[in-house]
Amino acid sequence: MLQRQVGGKPIHYLDSANSSHKPNRVIDAMSQFMREGYAPIGRSSYTLASDASNAYEAARAKVARFINAPSPREVVFTKNATESLNLAAQSWGRANLNEGDVAVLTHMEHHANIVPWQMLAAEKGLEIRWVPLTADFQLDLTSLDSLLRGAKVFAFTSMSNVLGTINPVRELCDAAHRAGAIAIVDGCQSVPHMTTDVQAWGADMLAFSSHKMCGPTGVGIFWARESLLDAMPPFLGGGGMISEVRLDGFTCAELPAKFEAGTPPIVEVIGLGAAVDFLSEIGMNEVRRHEIELTNYAYRALKDRYGDDITIHGATNPELRGATFSFAFRGVHPHDVSQVLDQHNVYVRAGHHCAKPLMRLIGANATARASMYLYSNENDVDALVEALDDVSSIF
Amino acid sequence: MSNLEDLYREVILDHYRTPRNKGELPPPAVCTEGSNPLCGDEIKIFLDVRDGIVHDVRFSGHGCSISQASASMMTTAVKGKPVDAVRAVAKRFKQMMTIEEDDGSTPADVKLGDIEALQGVVKYPVRIKCAVLGWNTLLEGLATVGA
Numbered sequence: 001m002l003q004r005q006v007g008g009k010p011i012h013y014l015d016s017a018n019s020s021h022k023p024n025r026v027i028d029a030m031s032q033f034m035r036e037g038y039a040p041i042g043r044s045s046y047t048l049a050s051d052a053s054n055a056y057e058a059a060r061a062k063v064a065r066f067i068n069a070p071s072p073r074e075v076v077f078t079k080n081a082t083e084s085l086n087l088a089a090q091s092w093g094r095a096n097l098n099e100g101d102v103a104v105l106t107h108m109e110h111h112a113n114i115v116p117w118q119m120l121a122a123e124k125g126l127e128i129r130w131v132p133l134t135a136d137f138q139l140d141l142t143s144l145d146s147l148l149r150g151a152k153v154f155a156f157t158s159m160s161n162v163l164g165t166i167n168p169v170r171e172l173c174d175a176a177h178r179a180g181a182i183a184i185v186d187g188c189q190s191v192p193h194m195t196t197d198v199q200a201w202g203a204d205m206l207a208f209s210s211h212k213m214c215g216p217t218g219v220g221i222f223w224a225r226e227s228l229l230d231a232m233p234p235f236l237g238g239g240g241m242i243s244e245v246r247l248d249g250f251t252c253a254e255l256p257a258k259f260e261a262g263t264p265p266i267v268e269v270i271g272l273g274a275a276v277d278f279l280s281e282i283g284m285n286e287v288r289r290h291e292i293e294l295t296n297y298a299y300r301a302l303k304d305r306y307g308d309d310i311t312i313h314g315a316t317n318p319e320l321r322g323a324t325f326s327f328a329f330r331g332v333h334p335h336d337v338s339q340v341l342d343q344h345n346v347y348v349r350a351g352h353h354c355a356k357p358l359m360r361l362i363g364a365n366a367t368a369r370a371s372m373y374l375y376s377n378e379n380d381v382d383a384l385v386e387a388l389d390d391v392s393s394i395f
Numbered sequence: 396m397s398n399l400e401d402l403y404r405e406v407i408l409d410h411y412r413t414p415r416n417k418g419e420l421p422p423p424a425v426c427t428e429g430s431n432p433l434c435g436d437e438i439k440i441f442l443d444v445r446d447g448i449v450h451d452v453r454f455s456g457h458g459c460s461i462s463q464a465s466a467s468m469m470t471t472a473v474k475g476k477p478v479d480a481v482r483a484v485a486k487r488f489k490q491m492m493t494i495e496e497d498d499g500s501t502p503a504d505v506k507l508g509d510i511e512a513l514q515g516v517v518k519y520p521v522r523i524k525c526a527v528l529g530w531n532t533l534l535e536g537l538a539t540v541g542a
Contacts, residue, residue, distance in 0.1 A: 335434060335459035335525065336403075343399050352435045365435030365457060394403055395411075395460065 002375055011345045012380040017161055017189060017324045017371030018349055019211045022275070026214060029274035030267050041266055042240060042257070056266055059273025060256070066276045067187075067206065068197040069223055076222040076229075076259040077269055081188045082112040084207035084222035085155075087259065088184050089116035091235040092205070092228065093153065099125035102151040104181070106131040106139055106167075107361055108160040111354040113186045113207075117155065131156070133361055137163050137314045141171070148179035159189035162353045162362075162369065163314035164295075164324035166190065173202040182228070188212060192373070193291055193322050195284040204228060210268065215275035219268040222259070229255050236261040279374075287374045291323040294372055298325065298381040305385050309392070313362055323372035326353070326362070329388060332395045334368040340394060341368075344387035346380075401515035402522075403460065406468075411460040416470035418453045425540050429532030431524055436462050438529055442536045447478050454529060461513070461522050466529030468510050478537060480505075485530050492516065492523050 001021050004011055013021065033055065039048040041056045057072070064072040078084045093116075097103070103117050107130055121128050129147050132140045137160075148154060154176035158169050169185060176183040182204040187196060191206075192213035198206055205224040211217040224232070234241055234252055238261035244251045252258045279287065295318040302310050311328040315321040329337055334350035341348055348370045352359045359365065370384055419426070420441035430437045436458030443451040452474050454466045469488075473481045483505045489495040491507065491514060516526045 333457075333459035335461070335522070339402065339519070339522070340399060351433060356435075359435065365437065394399070394408070 006345050009345050010379075012347065012383040014346060014348050014370040014372060014376070014380060014384060016373035016376065017212070017322075017369065019217070020192065020214050020373050021375065022214055022216065022271075023278050025278055026216065026271045026274045030216065030271040033270045034267055038267070040263060052266065055273075056264070056269050059269045059276070062273045062276040062280075063221060064223075066196065066280060067191070067223060068199050070199065071226060073255045074223055074226050074229060076224075076256045077264050078220040078222050078259075079218065079265070080211075080220035081186070081207045081209035082220070084220045085112050085184075085186060086116045087222050087235045088155070088205050088207065088224075089120045091232045091259075092182075092224075093117070093120045094124075095231075095233050097124055097126055097152055100127065102127045102129060104129045104131065104148055104151045104154045104176075106156045107133050108137070108139070108163065108165065108355065108358045109155075109157055110161050110186065110188070111356070112188075113155055113157060113184075114357070130357075133358075137165055137362075138320075139165075139167055139172075141168075141175075144172075144175050145178065148175055148181060151176070151179050151181040153184060154179075154181045155184040155186065157186040157189065158191075159193070159322050159324075160314070160355075160358070161189050161324065162326050162355050162358055162367065164189075164321040164326075164371075165314050166194075166320055166322060169201045169203065173204075176204075177202065189322060189324070192279075193284075194288040198223060210272040210275065213275055214278055215272035216268045219265045219272055221272075226255065229259070232259075234258050234261070238262045240264075282374065290374055291372060292318045294376060294378070294381065295321065295323045295325075297378055298323075298370070298372070298384075301381055301385050302327070302388075306388065310388070313367065323376070324369065325371070326367035326369045328364065328367060330392055330395070332391055334364075334366040336395060337368045337388075337391050340391045341384070341387045344383060344390065346383050346387045348384070398518070402519060404512040404515065406509055406512045407460065407464040410464035410467040414454075414463055414467040416453050416467065416474065417455060419455055420451060420453050424451070424453075425536055427532050427536035427539055429528055429535065431458070431462070431528050434459070434525065436525060436528055438462065438466060438532055440466075440529065440532045440536050442533070442540060444478065444537070444540045449473050449476055449478060449481055452533075458528065459522075459525050461516060462525040462528050465510075465513055465526040468513070469529050469533060472508065472510055473533070481537065482534070484510075485534055488513075488530055489527065492527055494523065494527060 039052040041053040173183040184205040187208040191208040210219045241261040313326045338350035424443040438456035441453040
């Protein structure tokens, strides 16, 4: 895909924070499974079905190892990370939060980690508090303990999808626990790019998506500590999630089937398993090292060429940020920036990035965002730098 | 680059750099707000309509070059015109943007003039909503004043 040319020129895909491209082994694993191994899972006892079930469960075990979960039983497959966060709010939240209870979020959340809580707050009469940001768009932790006082849940992103800011997850989980709240991590932006260790973090729940980490669309991951999952009511009802159904009620299946109603995205989970293998073999430290180098290179290249004409939002130290930049360029509207860059096959995203509260703090209705991944390289950065020159020649 | 020149025609860039009728009108002029939630563009249209004539119009807000230029060109096209003629121009414009069918109800002599420079936007479907934002807000405003 990334070798593809458009209009006779190579493409420079700088939208990996939105969704990543897939290596051949992921594509091959899915197509081979559909060609040679496909069968429904979990229900039928014939050989093909049980082989497919084993492959599906093997992928679950790979994901569990990838995030250092104590057990694959704690890994639930959903439709996407948004559904994972809705599961947290609708299942755990609905059962555990009551009128007047406090949920704490941050000003840098994606809408997917805001709206599910607002929906529940409107229904239950919850109070939502917000962790503010410092002038350089880090979480302002000075008042964290008082904000968390009396809170039942603290849900936050491990890395901002707009700014690339990496948050101190361990510290935030500890603060939540000191206040007696559970800690829910939106890991969409960090899990694909650096080592994830839910036990070292001390997190209680984690949501992330397959399609941002070299896997296919159509599958998200929800992880929670087993004791929490055991106590949570099911989210969606139907086949696969029950152990018994009678006319007067039902009993739930064991974990994790209890949270996987209906036929799951079997092929996609197989693909996700291959993506986890791919990333694990390269090593997440190596992925992170590559991205720090590239971020450093990009920051220097953009600043050397354009100086104060370009404003890159967020931390300047590449150790404190991911390879995602939001920027403003010479007062040109981000849509116009991205339109001109598109002519040079430089693909960036323009818009509010589903984080409108954060955009208001930045003071912009939209930004242009360039985001890189393990397959991005210095050529992509150079193409961005060159193409921006054309933006200034038009506007 | 030929494609981009088609989109960013000189007359469009001119309206973007030097917007006409940018600003506000005091009451009793009617203010209508429009926004494009996906891109965050926001616009306000101020209308002074009396006796079926758009006596004055202003726009304010922020957005990309296409949304700003389109709104600016719109104000020059509708100022001083009867409301019926304004609706006809708006309809013709939306037909050019391919979001409304040409049902033959708009007389052939309704001309867009300079606004035809925005034709190039049609090739970029995601930008059509930018071009139409001001026009839709204007139509809402006309409905508000009951004109």
